Amino acid sequence: MEDFKPFFTNPFASPIDAIPLLSEDLFWDKVILAVNEEQFRVLSLFSASLKQTWQIWIVLGNDATGLIKVGRFRVVDNAYTSRTELLSCIHLFEREIYEQSGILPRNHPWLKPVRSPHQSACSQMDFYSIEGEDIHEVAVGPVHAGIIEPGHFRFQCYGEKVGHLEISLGYQHRGVEKALLGMPKANHLKQVEALCGDSTTAHSTCYAQNMEALTGIKISEKEALIRAILLELERIANHVGDIGALSGDVAFLTTASYCGKLRGNILNLTAQITGNRFGRGGICIGGTRYDIDYALAQTLKTQLKALQPKIMGAIELFFRSPSVLDRLEKTGIIPQEWVMAYGFTGLVAKASNCLRDVRTSYPYGSYIDRDLKTSLEKSGDVFARAKVRKEEILICFELVQTLLKELEMIAHVQIQKQQNTALPAEYFSFSMSEGWRGGVAHTIITDDKGDIQRYKVVDPSFFNWTALSLAMRDGQISDFPLCNKSFNLSYCGFDL
Amino acid sequence: MFFILKERWIQGYNTSAFPKVAPILSPRFVGTPQIKGACATNCTACKDICPSDAIKLETKPMIDLGRCIFCKDCEDVCEEGVISFSNEYRLAQTSREALHVSGEIEHIGMLVKREIRALFGRSLQLRQISAGGCNACEADLNVLGTPTYDLARFGISFAASPRHSDGIIVTGPINEHMREPLLRTYEAISEPKIVIASGACAISGGIFHANDVCSQGLDTLLHVDLYIPGCPPHPYTTLHALLNYLGKL
Numbered sequence: 001m002e003d004f005k006p007f008f009t010n011p012f013a014s015p016i017d018a019i020p021l022l023s024e025d026l027f028w029d030k031v032i033l034a035v036n037e038e039q040f041r042v043l044s045l046f047s048a049s050l051k052q053t054w055q056i057w058i059v060l061g062n063d064a065t066g067l068i069k070v071g072r073f074r075v076v077d078n079a080y081t082s083r084t085e086l087l088s089c090i091h092l093f094e095r096e097i098y099e100q101s102g103i104l105p106r107n108h109p110w111l112k113p114v115r116s117p118h119q120s121a122c123s124q125m126d127f128y129s130i131e132g133e134d135i136h137e138v139a140v141g142p143v144h145a146g147i148i149e150p151g152h153f154r155f156q157c158y159g160e161k162v163g164h165l166e167i168s169l170g171y172q173h174r175g176v177e178k179a180l181l182g183m184p185k186a187n188h189l190k191q192v193e194a195l196c197g198d199s200t201t202a203h204s205t206c207y208a209q210n211m212e213a214l215t216g217i218k219i220s221e222k223e224a225l226i227r228a229i230l231l232e233l234e235r236i237a238n239h240v241g242d243i244g245a246l247s248g249d250v251a252f253l254t255t256a257s258y259c260g261k262l263r264g265n266i267l268n269l270t271a272q273i274t275g276n277r278f279g280r281g282g283i284c285i286g287g288t289r290y291d292i293d294y295a296l297a298q299t300l301k302t303q304l305k306a307l308q309p310k311i312m313g314a315i316e317l318f319f320r321s322p323s324v325l326d327r328l329e330k331t332g333i334i335p336q337e338w339v340m341a342y343g344f345t346g347l348v349a350k351a352s353n354c355l356r357d358v359r360t361s362y363p364y365g366s367y368i369d370r371d372l373k374t375s376l377e378k379s380g381d382v383f384a385r386a387k388v389r390k391e392e393i394l395i396c397f398e399l400v401q402t403l404l405k406e407l408e409m410i411a412h413v414q415i416q417k418q419q420n421t422a423l424p425a426e427y428f429s430f431s432m433s434e435g436w437r438g439g440v441a442h443t444i445i446t447d448d449k450g451d452i453q454r455y456k457v458v459d460p461s462f463f464n465w466t467a468l469s470l471a472m473r474d475g476q477i478s479d480f481p482l483c484n485k486s487f488n489l490s491y492c493g494f495d496l
Numbered sequence: 497m498f499f500i501l502k503e504r505w506i507q508g509y510n511t512s513a514f515p516k517v518a519p520i521l522s523p524r525f526v527g528t529p530q531i532k533g534a535c536a537t538n539c540t541a542c543k544d545i546c547p548s549d550a551i552k553l554e555t556k557p558m559i560d561l562g563r564c565i566f567c568k569d570c571e572d573v574c575e576e577g578v579i580s581f582s583n584e585y586r587l588a589q590t591s592r593e594a595l596h597v598s599g600e601i602e603h604i605g606m607l608v609k610r611e612i613r614a615l616f617g618r619s620l621q622l623r624q625i626s627a628g629g630c631n632a633c634e635a636d637l638n639v640l641g642t643p644t645y646d647l648a649r650f651g652i653s654f655a656a657s658p659r660h661s662d663g664i665i666v667t668g669p670i671n672e673h674m675r676e677p678l679l680r681t682y683e684a685i686s687e688p689k690i691v692i693a694s695g696a697c698a699i700s701g702g703i704f705h706a707n708d709v710c711s712q713g714l715d716t717l718l719h720v721d722l723y724i725p726g727c728p729p730h731p732y733t734t735l736h737a738l739l740n741y742l743g744k745l
């Protein structure tokens with residue numbers, strides 16, 4: 001087997017044997033060739049222990065063709081040569097590999113723990129620091145001033161100007177990847193739902209798709225529609241909340257308070273479907289847990305129609321105000337080159353004119369053969385990230401209406417609840433879905449008994465926290481709250 | 497300015513009439529369970545399916561609302577109809593034992609204590625600490641500040657510093673990495689202070705209780721004054737809990 005073949009499409013399962021096992025050097029040559037010449041990007045990179053030997057696995061995806069390829073190599077002497085200097089986007093993955101398995105990426109330029117300094121092979125925790133008489137350090141967190149998850153930010157400042165911001169996470173680490181190992185059980189899906197609580201549907205879809213790919217379950221058209229409706233409602237709710245939070249941060253309280261309230265209204269729509277405002281319990285292996293019948297579809301349609309002008313009106317106020325725009329424009333710029341180099345994804349990529357969206361590139365479920373509108377901005381600043389959200393909200397409103405209309409035609413079909421979860425032995429599966437922050441990717445590897453041997457989660461925040469750190473360079477420290485909100489990344493999604 | 501006024505007119509008045517008027521929740525909202533009738537012999541279906549280990553079975557199931565994530569899976573598998581969940585959102589209790597349900601509960605009683613009312617009845621400032629919370633609990637606490645719930649009209653608000661606070665409200669399963677920051681924040685608050693555990697995770701570790709880096713709940717570390725069940729608790733559950741606890745109902 002020469003290349004990373006065969007190609008796959010999202011989601012898929014394959015016997016492990018079919019995945020090429022290369023030598024370390026050949027593996028990296030292929031990876032670098034695929035990224036530099038063939039427009040592939042790294043979707044996941046992790047270590048897995050198979051039959052008592054460590055292997056490094058990579059999943060690469062091509063946004064233009066939707067093809068996915070997978071490769072692996074066997075680790076010799078518990079170390080390999082780091083490729084971060086050639087491929088910036090894997091810098092965190094390599095640190096993670098070292099932390100999770102003790103495999104040393106030799107010559108990694110910044111080999112710090114990712115989440116667990118105590119359990120990690122390295123306990124080197126010194127912060128990056130800039131030396132100089134006029135330099136001062138600002139430390140923020142882990143406990144922040146608002147109602148928000150914990151994390152630590154370390155700024156190196158020259159006066160008001162930020163030289164570097166180092167983001168130190170891991171405070172939220174709950175050991176979820178480890179808890180998902182072994183025989184599949186009911187608790188697993190619940191932990192996945194709460195992996196990143198504001199992206200419940202995105203993560204649980206990934207989990208379910210993997211399980212379905214492994215066991216060969218096909219979900220019905222109606223169930224796929226319900227999944228998509230839940231996912232899009234999640235997107236609208238979070239985007240509306242984010243624009244509200246951004247306006248709160250620039251002290252434009254009108255939009256902040258309307259959006260705060262209107263976000264709640266969207267969450268209540270989700271609650272009408274699943275009983276829970278965050279869509280908990282909405283998705284199960286083999287379909288969806290709750291049905292949408294004709295009457296409910298009608299109600300949702302009417303309520304969405306009534307909410308749309310209110311939401312767009314509140315947001316329009318924000319975008320109409322010159323003093324607001326003045327704060328957003330040219331703040332926290334992420335140029336497109338950085339997106340390419342560091343693998344930023346989802347919303348951050350779209351705001352820098354780079355379309356990265358699982359729904360269009362690696363379509364799944366109801367998104368297959370759907371002509372999806374997308375929103376792109378060029379300026380890569382806080383304004384662009386706000387604008388992408390605004391456009392996406394509008395697109396999502398239309399999309400949910402369409403999905404509901406399609407659902408009405410098959411409203412009489414009963415949803416089925418399957419729960420067959422005996423997994424095949426020595427299989428690999430991979431699935432993605434597009435959460436509101438960006439693409440979520442889950443990987444499962446089973447052992448010779450069909451138990452889960454490795455569960456790997458990649459939340460978009462795993463890539464994008466680096467973007468926040470870079471966006472602050474040479475910015476004003478007073479811009480930090482605004483900049484941070486414009487990304488609004490997940491702590492627990494990163495910390496796992 | 498004109499547009500702002502016009503928009504204000506379109507958006508209308510948004511604050512709910514709670515607690516005078518009861519909130520309207522989704523018909524699918526899962527609230528307190530009722531346990532009645534007799535189980536089939538040797539049936540352990542509910543206990544087996546529960547993702548959160550919230551059910552103890554003796555002659556009848558006993559559900560620990562501090563552990564329960566209100567997923568209703570146990571109701572679905574119970575063929576005898578012993579377990580059924582209602583739409584009742586008023587769930588909070590001041591003791592851990594009171595969260596154990598093994599019969600039919602009517603409605604929780606008044607939770608107010610005279611000294612709490614005297615101390616904090618007019619103003620309560622809370623410091624929120626997320627200790628491994630998944631951001632759903634946090635989001636639904638944040639929402640209490642929006643015009644719909646408008647927590648501040650009851651004299652309750654969230655403070656930015658522990659030095660300005662009368663107590664903490666904790667979310668998440670208090671994982672290893674947050675234990676110390678949590679305790680240090682608690683210590684930074686002056687006496688008298690109250691401790692609230694919000695959500696299944698904070699009460700008992702919730703769905704994460706068996707993970708080796710998570711705890712079995714806040715009361716393994718501190719004395720807890722108020723428990724608010726849910727995953728996450730509905731904002732009205734929290735609002736009702738706070739008002740009830742402060743004697744403002």
Ligand code: SF4
Binds near residue numbers: 546549551566569
């Ligand atoms: S509703 Fe509560 S008790 Fe019943 S299965 Fe779900 S978590 Fe367990």
Ligand code: SF4
Binds near residue numbers: 696698
């Ligand atoms: S109780 Fe539920 S919603 Fe709250 S933090 Fe835990 S998992 Fe998240």
